[in-house]
Amino acid sequence: MTNLGAVEGLDTLTRSLAQRTPEELAALLARHAEPLSRRPAPTRLRELAGALWSYETLHHTVLHLDHPRLHLLATTARISQDLARSAAPVPAAPAAGADYQSLMAHRLSFPDLATEPVPPDDAYRALGATAPGPARDAVTAALELLYADGLAAPTEDGAIVVPPRTPQLLAAHDLGTFTPVAPHLPAPGTAASVSTASGASASVSTAQGTAASVSTARVPAAREAAAADTGVTGAPVTGAPGAAAPEAVASAAAALRNESQAAASTLAATLDRLLAALAAQPAALRKTGGLALREIKRLAKAAGTTEPRARLLLDLVLAADLIALTRTPAGITAVPTGAYDAWLAMAPGERLAPVLTAWATLWAIPTYTPFGETPTALVRGEDRHAPALRHALLKALATAPAGVRPARLSTGTPLSARPSEMPDRRPDLPALLDAAAWHRPLAVVGEPLAEDRAAHLLDEAAFLALTAHGALTPLGHALLAASPADPGVLRAALRELLPPPVEQAHFQADLTAVVPGPPSAVLADLLSSAADRESEGHAVTWRFTPASVRRALDTGRGAADLLAALAEVSAAGPLPQPLTYLVQDAARAHGRMRVLPTACCIRSDDEALIRELAAHRALQTLGLRTIAPTVLVSARPPAETLEVLRGAGYAPALESETGTASVERLAGHRTSVSSSGPATTPLALAQRLLSGVMSGANGGDCQ
Numbered sequence: 001m002t003n004l005g006a007v008e009g010l011d012t013l014t015r016s017l018a019q020r021t022p023e024e025l026a027a028l029l030a031r032h033a034e035p036l037s038r039r040p041a042p043t044r045l046r047e048l049a050g051a052l053w054s055y056e057t058l059h060h061t062v063l064h065l066d067h068p069r070l071h072l073l074a075t076t077a078r079i080s081q082d083l084a085r086s087a088a089p090v091p092a093a094p095a096a097g098a099d100y101q102s103l104m105a106h107r108l109s110f111p112d113l114a115t116e117p118v119p120p121d122d123a124y125r126a127l128g129a130t131a132p133g134p135a136r137d138a139v140t141a142a143l144e145l146l147y148a149d150g151l152a153a154p155t156e157d158g159a160i161v162v163p164p165r166t167p168q169l170l171a172a173h174d175l176g177t178f179t180p181v182a183p184h185l186p187a188p189g190t191a192a193s194v195s196t197a198s199g200a201s202a203s204v205s206t207a208q209g210t211a212a213s214v215s216t217a218r219v220p221a222a223r224e225a226a227a228a229d230t231g232v233t234g235a236p237v238t239g240a241p242g243a244a245a246p247e248a249v250a251s252a253a254a255a256l257r258n259e260s261q262a263a264a265s266t267l268a269a270t271l272d273r274l275l276a277a278l279a280a281q282p283a284a285l286r287k288t289g290g291l292a293l294r295e296i297k298r299l300a301k302a303a304g305t306t307e308p309r310a311r312l313l314l315d316l317v318l319a320a321d322l323i324a325l326t327r328t329p330a331g332i333t334a335v336p337t338g339a340y341d342a343w344l345a346m347a348p349g350e351r352l353a354p355v356l357t358a359w360a361t362l363w364a365i366p367t368y369t370p371f372g373e374t375p376t377a378l379v380r381g382e383d384r385h386a387p388a389l390r391h392a393l394l395k396a397l398a399t400a401p402a403g404v405r406p407a408r409l410s411t412g413t414p415l416s417a418r419p420s421e422m423p424d425r426r427p428d429l430p431a432l433l434d435a436a437a438w439h440r441p442l443a444v445v446g447e448p449l450a451e452d453r454a455a456h457l458l459d460e461a462a463f464l465a466l467t468a469h470g471a472l473t474p475l476g477h478a479l480l481a482a483s484p485a486d487p488g489v490l491r492a493a494l495r496e497l498l499p500p501p502v503e504q505a506h507f508q509a510d511l512t513a514v515v516p517g518p519p520s521a522v523l524a525d526l527l528s529s530a531a532d533r534e535s536e537g538h539a540v541t542w543r544f545t546p547a548s549v550r551r552a553l554d555t556g557r558g559a560a561d562l563l564a565a566l567a568e569v570s571a572a573g574p575l576p577q578p579l580t581y582l583v584q585d586a587a588r589a590h591g592r593m594r595v596l597p598t599a600c601c602i603r604s605d606d607e608a609l610i611r612e613l614a615a616h617r618a619l620q621t622l623g624l625r626t627i628a629p630t631v632l633v634s635a636r637p638p639a640e641t642l643e644v645l646r647g648a649g650y651a652p653a654l655e656s657e658t659g660t661a662s663v664e665r666l667a668g669h670r671t672s673v674s675s676s677g678p679a680t681t682p683l684a685l686a687q688r689l690l691s692g693v694m695s696g697a698n699g700g701d702c703q
Contacts, residue, residue, distance in 0.1 A: 012117075012161045013049040013153040018690070025686035028150055030483070033682070034361070035060040041680065045689050052150045053163040061151060062169060063388040067438045068142035070170075071178050073151060075126045076118050077166035083116035117159030127178050138180035173442060184399040185435045252469070260473035261497050263465035268348045268498065268518065269536045270303050271355065274313050275336055275343075277302035278323060282333040283378075285325065290376030291334070304536065308367040311377040312460055315366045318378055319358035325378065334378055348501055348518040349494035353487050356464060356479055361387050368456040370449075388443035389450070390457055392436035394480055397472040399435060429454055465497075504571040509578050511544040523569055529555065530562060530583075544579055549586040559587035596625075598633040600641055602652070605630060618648040 017025060029036065035057040042048040051057055062070065120143070121130070129135035143160070146152040153161045283295045291314065300310035314334070317323050324337045343351055364381025429451045436454075437444040444450055461467040466476035478493035501520035505513040505527060513527055516539050527533075530552035531542035552562055563583055567575050604610055607629045613619060614626050622644055623635030634641045638654060645652045680688075 009153070009161045009164060010046065010049045010053065012155055013053065013150065014046050016147070016153040017045050017049060017150065020690075022683060022686045022690055024148075025690060026682040028148070029682035029685060031149060032057065032061065034363075041685065042689065044692060048689060049150075053165070055165050055169070058151075058163055058165060058169055060384055061149070063385060063442050064391070064440065065151075065442070066142075067179060067182075067441055068138045069145055069151075070441055071127060071175055072123060072139055072142045073146060073162060073166060074170045074175060076123045076152065076160050077162045077170070079118045079122050079126060080116045080160075080162055080164075081167050083118065117155050117157075117161050119159055123160060129178075129180070135178070135180040173446070175441065176445075179438065182395075182399065182438045183435050185396050185432060252471070256468050256471060256473045257497075259468035260465045260475050263463065263468070264349070264352060264475065264494070264497055265518065265538070266536075267355075267463065267465060268351055269540075270305050270309070271313060271317070271351065272524075274299055274303035274305075274310065275317060275322060275340060278334060279336045279340070282326075282335040284330065285332040285334065285378060286376075287331065290379040293374075293376075296375075296377060308375070309463055311375060312366040312463070313355075314377040315362065315364060315381070316355045316358045319362055320354040322354070344521045346521075347495065347498070349496075349498035350491055352465075352494055352498075353491045356466070356475075356490060357482070357487055359460070359464060360390065360479060362390075363387065365453055365456050365460070367460055368453055385443045385447065386453075386457075388440040389436075389447075389453060390461075391480075392440035392444055393432065393454055393457055394461070394466070394472060394476055395439040396432055396435035397467060397470075398477060398480065400471045504569050505542075506571050507566065507575050507579055509576045511576075511578055511582060513542045513544070515540045515542075526565055526569065529557075530566070544582055546582065546586050549583055550590060553587060553590045559583050596627070596633065597635070599636050600634050600638040602632040602634060602641070602645075603630060603655070613645075613650075616648060619644060 017028075020028070032052065036042075036051055038056070039051050039054075042051055062073070065073065123143075124130050124136065124139055127135065127139055129139040143152070146162075147154060151163070155161060277299055283291055283299060286292050291311075296307050296310055296314075299314070300307045303310055303313070305313070314323075318325075318334070320339075321337060322340050322343055323334050325332050326335050343354070362381060363386055364379075364383050365386050366377065369375040433444055433450055433454060447453075458467065461476065466473055466479060472480075475490075475493050475497055478490045482488070482490035499517055501523075502515050502517040503520050503523060505515045505519070505523060507513050512534070513531060515523065515527075519527070519540055527542045531544045531548045533540070534543050535541040549562075553559070557565075563575065563580060566579070602610075602613065602624070610626065610630055610632055613632060614624050621636070622641055624632045627633055636644070642652055642654060
């Protein structure tokens with residue numbers, strides 16, 4: 001039987017999508033980018049509507065719904081199904097022995113998958129939100145957010161239409177009682193409780209009884225409420241239970257900023273060293289996928305960090321497109337991309353923006369390894385719950401009372417340590433998860449190993465400078481406020497957090513150069529080309545040695561050129577005399593012995609023939625040079641040298657390394673796989689879909 005209700009629901013959603021501006025539709029596409037990327041790109045609005053309401057997309061999307069939206073969606077879907085059952089009789093059950101098609105038709109009958117428009121008052125009544133107050137405000141804001149995300153659509157008379165598969169999707173989840181206001185993360189030592197979204201009890205101050213005054217966004221500010229759920233909420237609520245005096249608030253804010261700044265500086269330097277190590281020596285992946293343990297150890301040592309943190313950063317730079325997995329004759333290797341060069345030209349703070357954005361959406365917890373599995377990196381994540389759990393934890397930490405330090409969440413704690421080994425360095429995880437359950441119920445409630453996974457996520461957040469002292473830092477608030485399509489808020493916070501790069505160095509008589517701050521990319525390249533990097537931190541030190549100076553001369557620099565470049569970046573004028581002498585002494589010894597580059601040799605016992613080949617004009621492209629009366633060297637590979645010699649009328653033979661004649665075989669033809677064109681941006685796709693509606697090319701999409 002045709003599901004007419006579902007078809008009418010898609011019509012309603014399609015008309016709703018057609019009424020949006022290109023920017024609004026692009027924002028919708030960006031929010032659903034991950035599930036939509038696993039399907040062919042839609043060419044009509046009707047196809048987009050079907051993709052948004054497909055079971056796979058819904059399964060991914062409901063993980064990112066907060067408590068009010070999830071309750072409203074589930075309640076409206078239940079009412080819609082009840083209305084459909086009463087509006088259409090249930091088909092008679094097939095007789096015994098019926099064929100498979102009849103059984104499936106009954107199983108997928110109209111009432112089971114039907115969708116009927118639901119009057120808004122019915123949904124308000126079912127959630128106990130008929131009277132003005134926090135509950136009604138929360139439901140109204142949630143409804144606007146469901147409309148904005150395409151998870152519901154309004155009919156012309158204002159009724160609500162929801163996806164028909166929603167009851168099946170949420171049937172196994174106990175959503176508990178409706179709680180319109182998010183619980184605050186309690187301060188340590190406060191004793192009382194408030195019911196959370198999961199129906200569990202969270203420790204909270206008795207002042208929570210006044211939570212009605214902390215209502216959610218009003219109806220006209222529904223768009224602001226959408227931003228608030230993605231993190232626009234600013235600093236912790238000072239009126240929350242356990243709020244401290246203004247002096248304590250200022251002191252705590254300064255401590256958060258200082259620790260976040262130190263962690264961000266360390267992170268930027270660690271990332272720089274890790275990518276530099278990959279650029280110098282690409283990492284080879286195992287045949288079974290993922291990096292081998294020896295490669296992880298090598299990169300962790302080069303970056304100056306632990307193995308779990310190296311795995312975390314490797315997954316993040318891969319997700320940020322700073323490295324790519326490339327197939328070579330020896331296997332698959334991880335190599336920096338062209339975006340890495342642009343990344344090096346950025347300021348230290350801005351370099352962190354793509355990495356932090358990648359962490360927010362990563363389908364994995366890189367530092368968490370389930371029991372029995374081998375830790376690795378650069379494997380595509382399949383943990384779709386990870387982004388929602390990550391967001392829920394950060395949102396819960398954002399509600400921590402201002403001026404209170406629940407527990408020190410040290411950035412120096414090894415990520416490999418188990419949560420039970422660090423009880424004094426992390427917030428009260430049960431209370432934190434209770435508070436987080438309101439923000440992303442399906443990613444927290446009933447999930448196995450939620451505490452263990454949350455503990456590793458908190459360690460990652462502290463390492464990434466997003467949390468400190470068990471609270472969210474200003475950088476953490478900026479990450480919540482930013483969106484993948486517009487990371488401007490995050491970039492501004494990073495520019496404010498980390499100072500601009502230093503352009504000059506202090507050269508000292510002990511053959512060291514000290515940069516008091518993060519060096520610019522140009523300065524770091526110059527010093528690293530002629531000196532060895534010795535220390536990191538607030539000041540970076542390089543040491544000049546005969547070997548390091550010779551390394552610079554090997555790149556083609558002359559002594560005068562190198563000294564002039566160093567003097568130009570000197571903060572104290574002329575270079576110290578010992579450094580000048582070191583460069584000049586290294587230059588005098590450089591090049592006394594030379595290595596001749598060659599691709600192959602031409603050997604003949606006929607010395608006259610060797611002289612003839614060296615003087616032949618048709619062979620000039622080979623760059624032939626005589627190194628012995630019977631030996632020429634060619635700058636071209638053997639195959640090309642043979643081809644040019646034969647083209648000039650000679651009859652050379654190919655010789656192996658052992659001196660015997662080699663049999664030549666023609667190589668088979670190969671073709672390179674052409675890459676697909678650049679990915680369509682959400683705005684371009686939105687404009688194309690809407691232009692089809694305006695021109696009538698959608699064939700009645702909006703009818």
